[in-house]
Amino acid sequence: MPGANPRALEKAKTLAADTLILDLEDAVAPDAKAEARDTVCGAVKAGGYGKREVVIRINGLDTEWGMDDLKAAVAAGPDAILAPKVIDGGDIDHLDDALSRAGAPEDLGLWVMIEMPKAILNIKDIAEAAGRTRLTAFVMGTNDIAKELRAVNDPSRLAFQTFFGLTLAAARAYDILAIDGVYNDISNAEGLENEVRQGRLLGFDGKTLIHPSQISITNEVFAPAEADVAQAHDVIAAFADPANAGKGVLKVNGKMTELLHLEEARRIVEVDAAIKEMEAG
Ligand SMILES: CC(C)(COP(=O)(O)OP(=O)(O)OC[C@H]1O[C@@H](n2cnc3c(N)ncnc32)[C@H](O)[C@@H]1OP(=O)(O)O)[C@@H](O)C(=O)NCCC(=O)NCCSC(=O)C[C@H](O)C(=O)O
Ligand SMILES: [Mg+2]
Numbered sequence: 001m002p003g004a005n006p007r008a009l010e011k012a013k014t015l016a017a018d019t020l021i022l023d024l025e026d027a028v029a030p031d032a033k034a035e036a037r038d039t040v041c042g043a044v045k046a047g048g049y050g051k052r053e054v055v056i057r058i059n060g061l062d063t064e065w066g067m068d069d070l071k072a073a074v075a076a077g078p079d080a081i082l083a084p085k086v087i088d089g090g091d092i093d094h095l096d097d098a099l100s101r102a103g104a105p106e107d108l109g110l111w112v113m114i115e116m117p118k119a120i121l122n123i124k125d126i127a128e129a130a131g132r133t134r135l136t137a138f139v140m141g142t143n144d145i146a147k148e149l150r151a152v153n154d155p156s157r158l159a160f161q162t163f164f165g166l167t168l169a170a171a172r173a174y175d176i177l178a179i180d181g182v183y184n185d186i187s188n189a190e191g192l193e194n195e196v197r198q199g200r201l202l203g204f205d206g207k208t209l210i211h212p213s214q215i216s217i218t219n220e221v222f223a224p225a226e227a228d229v230a231q232a233h234d235v236i237a238a239f240a241d242p243a244n245a246g247k248g249v250l251k252v253n254g255k256m257t258e259l260l261h262l263e264e265a266r267r268i269v270e271v272d273a274a275i276k277e278m279e280a281g
Contacts, residue, residue, distance in 0.1 A: 001210075002027035003036035003056075009043045012052070016215055018278065019053040021208065024069050025060075025084050026143075033065045041076035051278055055111060057082040061094065070095075074102040080109030082139060087118035092129035099134060110134035114167050115141025117148050127170035135176065138167050139208055142181030153184075155191060157198065168203050180207040183214065196221045229272045231255075232265035 001008040003024045012020045022044065028036040044054055056078045058069035073081050081104075083095050095110060110133060112126070119126060129135050142153060142160055151159030160181075171178035180199035183192045196218050199207050207218050224232070231253060238244060238252045239262050249258045 003040035004028050004032045006039055006043075009039065011212065013048050013050070015052075015212055016219060017052060017209070018206065019055055019079075020049060021055045021057055021082060022078075023057045024065070024073075025057050033059070034068075037065070037069055037072050041072045044073075044076040044078050050281065053079040055080045055082050055109075057084065057113075060085050061098065067098065070098055071102045074099060074104045074108070078108075080111050080136065082111040082113065082137075084113045084141070085116050085119075085144070086112045086114075086126060087116050088122040089125040089129040092126060092133050092135050096129075096133035096135070104134070106134070108134055109136040111137040111139055113141040113144070114138050114163065115144035115148070120163050120166055123166050123170045127174040127176060130174045130176050137177040137179060138171055139179045140164065140167065140181035140204075143184070145181075155194060157195070164202055164204075172203075177205045178203070180204040182208050182210045184210070186211045186213065189213075189217070193217050193221070223275055224268045224272050228268055232268040232272075235261055235265035236269065 001012060001020065001022060003009075003022050004027075009022065012022075022040045024033065024036055024040060040056055044056065056069075056073040056076065058073055058081055059065040060083065061067060061070065070081065081095075081099065083091075086092060086095070092110070092112065095112075099108060099110065112135065114120065114123070114126075126135075140160070140163065142157070145151070145160055145163055146153040149159055153159065157164075168178050170176070180196075180202075183195050185191055192214055196207055200221050206222055209215060209218060235252050235257050238250050238257065239247075239259075244250055249256065251257065
């Protein structure tokens, strides 16, 4: 949400979103940057966002606002900083060093937007930085990707498939979260649902949103279905059964189930538990 909109920052305290990204970059006009920084950092310091993760998107460090944003954001104490338009692993090191110099704790997350052509050409180099820095998440910047590629952001999102595929592969290879881009057509609920489902199908961990009306369908699509949670519990129980000790493959509720499915089952149960904890407040 735009950092220059105090009404939205207040409303965020009531929204069923896992994470709130308070934006100082593209949603804020140049003349409003300094005021938005004060508003966002004041809101983060004041708190009241409950269990929602709070992330501040700063301007790039190559802009006149970036370093002041970073220092003020670190002092405000969010869960993560989101940096736009990174292009290589050196950018991640530079951001991480700047965070350390600003006194950021080791557990402050560093999220980055994947939205520049050079970023996708260097995605392995960027992802490898996760092993030595605070880097924990990729966010797809589909508006910037469309602009940079001179592509059309149509419902198929064909133009973004190279960005999506390579980013997801890098995210999985280096244990980084990957979050889908935003859907701009706020009044088109059907278009949104199709796009949310496409992102889920591709393997994204979630989707970035721009309006409260987009939250409930996104939560519904990304939450594991009840049947999948029940199957996951059965898979875990089947592998824990002493009668199956030493077995690598089982039949659970009629389905061939290997150790790789046990790993996935554990992830589904963890995600389900996290959602229930969030819902319980
Ligand atoms: C697009 C908007 C400007 C529309 O705002 P508005 O006209 O106020 O919408 P509504 O009247 O329908 O709003 C209804 C109520 O909901 C609140 N609201 C609206 N949007 C948000 C929000 N994002 N977060 C929290 N609350 C919100 C309104 O205040 C109304 O509340 P109430 O008064 O109680 O009824 C606006 O939705 C907006 O600014 N959206 C976010 C834009 C944004 O953050 N853009 C930057 C991220 S996108 C991007 O840059 C991605 C990437 O980099 C890329 O390259 O793709
Ligand atoms: Mg962008």
